[in-house]
Amino acid sequence: MQRRPGAEGVSHGPVVGGGVCAGRVTGPGDLTRTITSGGVARTYLVHVPPQYRPGQRTTVVLNLHYLSGSGAEQTTFSRMNEATDPQGIIV
Helix, strand or coil: CCECCCCCCCCCCECCCCCCCCCCCCCCEEEEEEEEECCEEEEEEEEECCCCCCCCCCCECCCCCCCCCCHHHHHHHHCHHHHHHHHCCEC
């Protein structure tokens, strides 16, 4: 498995080939999606930066909320979307 180079001490996930996310994100913006886990439907938020280009490899960061929190609260509290937009990171 090939690893993505990065700053010393920073852990990056494996480089995934084959476009596993192709078609799932079509352009910049804020999306609400739903998955089912343990029979329970759960929603999650995706922020796609303005400079995102489909077909181009893009870093993704998971921004998890606390136990009784929500995605919307975490988005507001962390300001992660604004912080990662200049680097073109999906949150």
